[in-house]
Amino acid sequence: xxxxxxxxxxxxxxxxxxxxxxxxxxxxxxxxxxxxxxxxxxxxxxxxxxxxxxxxxxxxxxxxxxxxxxxxxxxxxxxxxxxxxxxxxxxxxxxxxxxxxxxxxxxxxxxxxxxxxxxxxxxxxxxxxxxxxxxxxxxxxxxxxxxxxx
Numbered sequence: 001x002x003x004x005x006x007x008x009x010x011x012x013x014x015x016x017x018x019x020x021x022x023x024x025x026x027x028x029x030x031x032x033x034x035x036x037x038x039x040x041x042x043x044x045x046x047x048x049x050x051x052x053x054x055x056x057x058x059x060x061x062x063x064x065x066x067x068x069x070x071x072x073x074x075x076x077x078x079x080x081x082x083x084x085x086x087x088x089x090x091x092x093x094x095x096x097x098x099x100x101x102x103x104x105x106x107x108x109x110x111x112x113x114x115x116x117x118x119x120x121x122x123x124x125x126x127x128x129x130x131x132x133x134x135x136x137x138x139x140x141x142x143x144x145x146x147x148x149x150x
Contacts, residue, residue, distance in 0.1 A: 028096035074132030
């Protein structure tokens with residue numbers, strides 16, 4: 001997935017859109033760390049519209065992969081970005097100044113407990129979010145794709 005020449009639609013949530021704008025304008029100098037935690041920008045392809053959609057998410061790392069939480073603050077429904085990547089798993093990611101393509105997948109049941117614990121150490125509110133909903137909150141693993149030029 002390339003976002004260089006395509007129009008990308010940022011989160012409709014005002015404060016998230018502001019965060020994304022600062023992140024992009026400063027190449028991650030502002031916004032990579034938000035409220036004491038690391039954040040990345042995730043761009044997915046809309047499953048219905050085909051438009052590129054970008055949001056900012058708290059992340060952790062597991063090996064060379066990045067882990068994000070599809071919590072939507074404990075809402076009963078999955079966030080749109082999660083639904084998008086389940087249909088189109090090739091995503092664009094920006095971590096600080098680094099832009100790359102990744103393949104997204106939902107963490108399987110064998111790896112989820114350890115990843116969930118890691119993410120709750122980074123952002124303890126995830127436990128509260130899970131208690132507010134009956135849906136199991138998915139964890140998403142973003143595995144960078146090596147370009148042929150590497």
